[in-house]
Amino acid sequence: MNLSEQLAKLSPSLTKAFYASDGSSAVEIAMKMSLHLRQIKGESKRTHFIALENAYHGETLGALSVSDVGLYRKPYESALFNTHFISPLPYVASTQDPLWHDCEAHWQAIETQLQPLRKTTTAILIEPIIQGAGGMRLYSQDFLKRLRAWTLKHNIHLIADEIMTGIGRTGKWLACHHADIEPDMLCLSKGLTSGWLPLSVVMTRPSIYDVFYADYETGKAFLHSHTYSGNALAASVALEVLEIMTQENICHQVTQMEAQMRQYMQEIASETGKLSHIRGIGGIMAADLMPSENHPRIGFLVSQKAMALGALLRPLGNTLYWLPPLNCSNETLTELKQITQQSIERCYAAI
Numbered sequence: 600m601n602l603s604e605q606l607a608k609l610s611p612s613l614t615k616a617f618y619a620s621d622g623s624s625a626v627e628i629a630m631k632m633s634l635h636l637r638q639i640k641g642e643s644k645r646t647h648f649i650a651l652e653n654a655y656h657g658e659t660l661g662a663l664s665v666s667d668v669g670l671y672r673k674p675y676e677s678a679l680f681n682t683h684f685i686s687p688l689p690y691v692a693s694t695q696d697p698l699w700h701d702c703e704a705h706w707q708a709i710e711t712q713l714q715p716l717r718k719t720t721t722a723i724l725i726e727p728i729i730q731g732a733g734g735m736r737l738y739s740q741d742f743l744k745r746l747r748a749w750t751l752k753h754n755i756h757l758i759a760d761e762i763m764t765g766i767g768r769t770g771k772w773l774a775c776h777h778a779d780i781e782p783d784m785l786c787l788s789k790g791l792t793s794g795w796l797p798l799s800v801v802m803t804r805p806s807i808y809d810v811f812y813a814d815y816e817t818g819k820a821f822l823h824s825h826t827y828s829g830n831a832l833a834a835s836v837a838l839e840v841l842e843i844m845t846q847e848n849i850c851h852q853v854t855q856m857e858a859q860m861r862q863y864m865q866e867i868a869s870e871t872g873k874l875s876h877i878r879g880i881g882g883i884m885a886a887d888l889m890p891s892e893n894h895p896r897i898g899f900l901v902s903q904k905a906m907a908l909g910a911l912l913r914p915l916g917n918t919l920y921w922l923p924p925l926n927c928s929n930e931t932l933t934e935l936k937q938i939t940q941q942s943i944e945r946c947y948a949a950i
């Protein structure tokens with residue numbers, strides 16, 4: 600109850616909480632909620648989902664169906680349902696990019712591809728502002744605004760998967776805040792307990808909650824439960840995390856960390872000549888490693904070297920990224936920079 604009250608402050612219209620235990624479950628819950636609502640309301644044609652190119656929403660079958668990362672999807676393709684992936688997206692390197700503020704030219708083409716789907720779609724899923732496992736790709740906040748307006752116009756739910764971006768990761772409590780939008784369903788996990796215990800939640804509107812709230816005989820109840828859904832210990836940790844985030848003004852710290860990480864990544868790029876496409880926002884910074892003919896998995900090689908030197912640098916193909924704890928000290932960031940640079944230099948020298 601206490602936690603739900605705190606979470607209800609994140610986005611004024613989203614005051615109802617449905618708990619689970621991990622990110623993929625939250626995505627499944629939001630998708631099921633959308634579909635179930637259509638059934639109750641007699642909107643039986645609305646059965647399809649739309650997502651974004653390079654989307655990653657988790658690894659259960661529903662979540663995989665709306666994910667666009669071949670590595671995770673391929674072996675299960677036969678069990679996945681059809682999803683339309685919006686492409687091409689107006690990707691940007693930073694909030695300084697003109698496209699961040701205005702993506703009119705891109706939007707026209709996107710609206711044209713969406714138009715035929717407007718009557719059969721139940722929901723659009725997004726990782727707001729920055730996509731994670733699909734390559735740490737930052738896109739225009741103006742695109743998000745336009746997409747939100749379009750979903751409202753056509754009675755389509757917007758599901759914001761903030762499992763990676765939520766709770767301060769992008770320098771705001773929610774990535775949706777960068778575009779001043781409110782989704783219909785908001786999925787949170789990871790940062791909710793600062794990564795300490797498994798917990799996730801789907802926040803939604805009273806108007807959606809009310810559709811399921813009825814006498815038992817009507818059979819309208821929304822059912823989705825896992826053994827550890829809404830675990831009490833995890834919930835109390837989440838409550839504490841929200842308290843500390845507020846007290847220590849972590850979002851402000853994250854904004855400062857962004858500037859530091861960008862500068863460090865740029866220094867590595869100019870000192871090694873091996874990085875391109877530096878991008879990021881808040882506590883996320885990424886860049887692409889120059890391809891190597893001798894070693895197609897250079898990202899893996901660099902990450903192994905970094906691990907040996909003391910930093911966990913998980914690669915996404917040949918994309919390297921930093922996603923440190925939100926209260927990471929300057930000293931640790933400096934060490935991260937040094938290890939990253941040494942790893943890159945040593946690996947390229949060795950191949």
Ligand SMILES: Cc1ncc(COP(=O)(O)O)c(C=O)c1O
Nearest residue numbers: 621622623655656657731762763
């Ligand atoms: C944006 C996004 N959605 C969903 C998930 C899936 O969460 P989980 O691994 O907890 O199932 C992740 C996990 O990395 C994620 O980053």
